[in-house]
Amino acid sequence: MIACIGAGVIGGGWAAYFLARGHDVTAWDPAPDAGDRLRTIVEAARPALNSLGFPDEAWGGLTVAGSLAEAVADAEFVQESAPEDLDLKRRLLADLAALTGPGTIVASSTSGFPMSDMATLAEDPTRLVVGHPFNPPYLIPLVEVVGGSATSPDVVEAAAAFYRRLGKSVIEMDREVPGFVANRLQEALWREALHMVANGEATVEQIDASITEGPGLRWPVHGPCRTFHLAGGEGGMAHMLDHFGPSLLAPWTRLEAPELTPELRNAMVEGTATDRSFGELVAERDRAVIAIRRAVEGTRSANAGRPGPSGRSWSSDEPPAPTR
CATH class of the missing domain: 3.40.50.720 (NAD(P)-binding Rossmann-like Domain)
Structure with missing residues (x-):
């Protein structure tokens, strides 16, 4: 139990x-x-x-x-x-x-x-x-x-x-990392999004679309490191780092969180407002995630029959025997 x-x-x-x-x-x-x-x-x-x-x-x-x-x-x-x-x-x-x-x-x-x-x-x-x-x-x-x-x-x-x-x-994990791995990566993206809204550089809608219509489509298959490895072409990560390494010094990102002013808070709230209910949004998300998982697992299965990252198919019709 x-x-x-x-x-x-x-x-x-x-x-x-x-x-x-x-x-x-x-x-x-x-x-x-x-x-x-x-x-x-x-x-x-x-x-x-x-x-x-x-x-x-x-x-x-x-x-x-x-x-x-x-x-x-x-x-x-x-x-x-x-x-x-x-x-x-x-x-x-x-x-x-x-x-x-x-x-x-x-x-x-x-x-x-x-x-x-x-x-x-x-x-x-x-x-x-x-x-x-x-x-x-x-x-x-x-x-x-x-x-x-x-x-x-x-x-x-x-x-x-x-x-x-x-x-x-x-x-x-081999050691404790404040915020863990996925949260820290997610938080970096989130802070940059808040900066863009606060500075009037992009709207909430534009930021969301930049991920769902861009890198977000690659991440279910390859994470950010493998994605940049492919960005290096046949030379892989080595070529990518050698070619684009200097741009890492460009002041593109701001990892410090912006001040959460009333104006920024209101912009974020208004930008995510919708007439759809919470339940409708959850159901939409769940259907989409299931479809993505099945599509990714189908690609992995076709590629030499390799299992998913958990060692088994995410979409298997047969659940594993419970461990009681």
């Missing part, structure tokens, strides 16, 4: 994913409406997961517990997805470490805090590890796994293996 602690967007997305993979899930969140909110998130994710080959009859059962202790009493794996508040994370992870047995891994969905900073109050921090997903966890394969200074290396390996068995694409 898997325990999901936190029933927000991330915690609910994790719960939906674990359920679809055949696991029973017990969830807990202190909010009085947590159960209803969680079931709403799970039901919203169901069509996408059904489409990926996980029919309703294969799903595990969902239980909403009345207390933290009840939620983790029989848990073999705990996924913590509480708000990004360091003091809260410290207290909660210490409680989770105390309430679970020596064979239970406690993974945090934190998007920025190193485990070394979050585990300071735990009597047994050896079982605490970061399992950082990308939103929505039920659809995006990536999970970044990294331990803290007191985490057992065996726990890091076991957590990575657990996620892989469930079909996730895992980056098992």
Whole structure:
């Protein structure tokens, strides 16, 4: 059984994913409406997961517990997805470490805090590890796994293996990096976008189109490094660096975040305003991501029959056997 602690967007997305993979899930969140909110998130994710080959009859059962202790009493794996508040994370992870047995891994969905900073109050921090997903966890394969200074290396390996068995694409990090890998890259792009809007250099619509109609079409197949390798032609990365290296000194990018003035905030809000509901946008995103994943996996399969980055097909009709 898997325990999901936190029933927000991330915690609910994790719960939906674990359920679809055949696991029973017990969830807990202190909010009085947590159960209803969680079931709403799970039901919203169901069509996408059904489409990926996980029919309703294969799903595990969902239980909403009345207390933290009840939620983790029989848990073999705990996924913590509480708000990004360091003091809260410290207290909660210490409680989770105390309430679970020596064979239970406690993974945090934190998007920025190193485990070394979050585990300071735990009597047994050896079982605490970061399992950082990308939103929505039920659809995006990536999970970044990294331990803290007191985490057992065996726990890091076991957590990575657990996620892989469930079909996730895992980056098992060798060291703690503030913000992790994907978030840092995403944040650099985001800061540059904010600068462009703040300086009147581009609109929100133009910025989004520059990615969806440009480099974003290449990234599902090749990441930024391989993309620039191809930009070097037959000479590859070496030619690209030798030819374009001097331009790296050009003052094109500004990695310092701009001041979030009321004007910039309003421009971003107005630029992303739409008459479509949140649910409609989520459904559109999910359909598109599924189509992209299937298209990319089809290309990989045609290329010498190689599996996806998780070691298995993302769009397989047969889900892996659950690990209970």
